[in-house]
Amino acid sequence: MRYSGFRVIAEALTGHKGWKPVWRDPDPQPEYDYIIIGGGGHGLATAYYLAKEFGQARIAVLEKGYLGGGNVGRNTTIIRSNYLLDGNEPFYEFSLKLWEGLEQDFNYNAMVSQRGIINLIHTDAQRDAATRRGNAMIMHGADARLLSRDEVRQMYPWLNFDNARFPIKGALMQPRGGTVRDDAVAWGYARGADQRGVDLIQNCEVTGMRIENGRIKGVETTRGYIGAKKVGVAVAGSSSKVMAHAGMRLPIESHVLQAFVSEGLKPLIDGVMTFGAGHFYVSQSDKGGLVFGGDIDGYNSYAQRGNLPVIEDVAEGGMALMPAIGRVRLLRTWGGIMDMSMDGSPIIDKTHVEGLYFNGGWCYGGFKATPASGWAFAHLLAKDESHITAKAYRFDRFLKGLMIDEKGQGAQPNLH
Amino acid sequence: MIIHHPILGPRDAQEFVYLGDASLIDRPDGMTAGVEVFHDYLYNRTNPAGEHQELWYHEQGDRSWLVVTRNTVTHEITKVELARDVARSRGRTK
Numbered sequence: 415m416r417y418s419g420f421r422v423i424a425e426a427l428t429g430h431k432g433w434k435p436v437w438r439d440p441d442p443q444p445e446y447d448y449i450i451i452g453g454g455g456h457g458l459a460t461a462y463y464l465a466k467e468f469g470q471a472r473i474a475v476l477e478k479g480y481l482g483g484g485n486v487g488r489n490t491t492i493i494r495s496n497y498l499l500d501g502n503e504p505f506y507e508f509s510l511k512l513w514e515g516l517e518q519d520f521n522y523n524a525m526v527s528q529r530g531i532i533n534l535i536h537t538d539a540q541r542d543a544a545t546r547r548g549n550a551m552i553m554h555g556a557d558a559r560l561l562s563r564d565e566v567r568q569m570y571p572w573l574n575f576d577n578a579r580f581p582i583k584g585a586l587m588q589p590r591g592g593t594v595r596d597d598a599v600a601w602g603y604a605r606g607a608d609q610r611g612v613d614l615i616q617n618c619e620v621t622g623m624r625i626e627n628g629r630i631k632g633v634e635t636t637r638g639y640i641g642a643k644k645v646g647v648a649v650a651g652s653s654s655k656v657m658a659h660a661g662m663r664l665p666i667e668s669h670v671l672q673a674f675v676s677e678g679l680k681p682l683i684d685g686v687m688t689f690g691a692g693h694f695y696v697s698q699s700d701k702g703g704l705v706f707g708g709d710i711d712g713y714n715s716y717a718q719r720g721n722l723p724v725i726e727d728v729a730e731g732g733m734a735l736m737p738a739i740g741r742v743r744l745l746r747t748w749g750g751i752m753d754m755s756m757d758g759s760p761i762i763d764k765t766h767v768e769g770l771y772f773n774g775g776w777c778y779g780g781f782k783a784t785p786a787s788g789w790a791f792a793h794l795l796a797k798d799e800s801h802i803t804a805k806a807y808r809f810d811r812f813l814k815g816l817m818i819d820e821k822g823q824g825a826q827p828n829l830h
Numbered sequence: 831m832i833i834h835h836p837i838l839g840p841r842d843a844q845e846f847v848y849l850g851d852a853s854l855i856d857r858p859d860g861m862t863a864g865v866e867v868f869h870d871y872l873y874n875r876t877n878p879a880g881e882h883q884e885l886w887y888h889e890q891g892d893r894s895w896l897v898v899t900r901n902t903v904t905h906e907i908t909k910v911e912l913a914r915d916v917a918r919s920r921g922r923t924k
Contacts, residue, residue: 663870663877714882717902721843
């Protein structure tokens with residue numbers, strides 16, 4: 415079923431009785447060429463690109479719950495490519511370019527909205543760092559603009575410009591940054607993969623891996639054994655649990671990150687704004703709610719819910735930046751589980767088991783990476799070599815001293 | 831979360847700084863252990879879903895290091911020990 419304006423009108427006139435389920439609900443077959451573990455954004459994107467761009471068939475996606483029920487439905491929907499380091503920026507810019515063509519590519523409205531993202535600057539040193547980052551972005555083909563204090567004031571006159579500790583002195587802007595409807599990304603990829611013959615198997619948790627002579631043979635699941643020539647794991651948040659089936663310990667800790675939505679307000683914030691010094695970032699949804707967040711809670715957790723100190727900290731950050739929101743009521747808070755890696759950057763690589771591949775360690779930046787992550791992982795699975803933009807995301811970078819540490823925090827996952 | 835400090839009694843987790851897995855106590859000997867062993871110690875984690883022994887530092891308190899046994903699925907804390915005692919019980923001198 416293809417979507418079009420004509421179809422919407424025709425269905426509206428006939429009582430919307432013609433819509434069908436968007437994807438099949440197949441039982442697992444005994445064997446596949448490719449099994450992708452994890453039916454979230456990254457796993458579904460991987461299956462989609464494997465079938466569409468790399469011409470592969472006999473693919474299954476195994477999901478322990480329902481499609482898109484994990485972090486792709488628990489994030490704050492921001493897309494951007496404002497990174498500094500060589501290992502990161504080409505990859506995230508590749509991802510942003512894929513976002514720009516995504517809706518036409520999979521014929522699904524993902525509400526990609528490039529309203530711009532700004533990172534606020536409070537000191538001369540921060541302005542120097544932002545200038546450097548902006549230049550690095552431009553050199554990799556991305557877009558960046560340094561905004562003066564007056565330009566920021568023109569956009570958001572009601573910000574607290576004269577905060578005693580963090581007066582606003584300007585901002586680094588990426589006009590092509592923005593937000594996307596996160597659930598629709600999962601649904602669009604799922605539908606696109608299903609149309610190309612990928613079996614999307616839900617309520618199917620992987621409970622073990624069959625490995626013989628250093629080679630993967632298949633996976634044990636709650637719906638029985640399923641054989642596979644190649645297995646790709648894309649389960650960020652639960653990576654350590656799944657990879658333990660292959661006897662691996664990862665350079666990853668699982669941490670909980672909370673996010674927040676306020677009651678609906680009239681249009682207030684056009685794009686995305688980050689207040690790094692105050693550990694706070696915010697955008698406004700189409701429904702009018704302020705969508706915001708801050709730091710991870712900071713301790714290992716698989717609980718998908720956080721604690722009150724971080725809620726207080728985030729609220730304080732919001733009030734420091736935007737005193738006007740003092741009477742706004744909080745509608746919802748929730749938590750998602752992050753793969754916090756040892757240098758704050760992801761891993762897309764082979765493992766010591768032949769035919770077993772890993773995609774994870776996304777920290778709290780996984781959503782924006784979804785298209786490029788899927789593409790690069792499909793490339794790795796199909797061709798056995800890393801995609802050109804993902805060559806740095808190797809397991810052995812920690813052993814070889816080739817970390818990609820944007821924040822320079824060292825091997826302390828809760829500080830990235 | 832409330833951490834029951836062995837000396838100071840119940841304290842809010844906000845007073846503490848979190849370091850990570852308590853296996854960090856067992857640092858390999860830098861003069862004899864190979865690069866692979868040190869790499870595994872520094873970067874790789876078991877990261878269990880369930881009971882987890884971890885190091886917390888009472889920064890806004892008595893500045894003691896604690897080994898807290900906590901469930902990473904429920905956040906329930908079942909045991910709190912002084913890291914010093916744990917290290918000594920594992921054969922360290924301090």
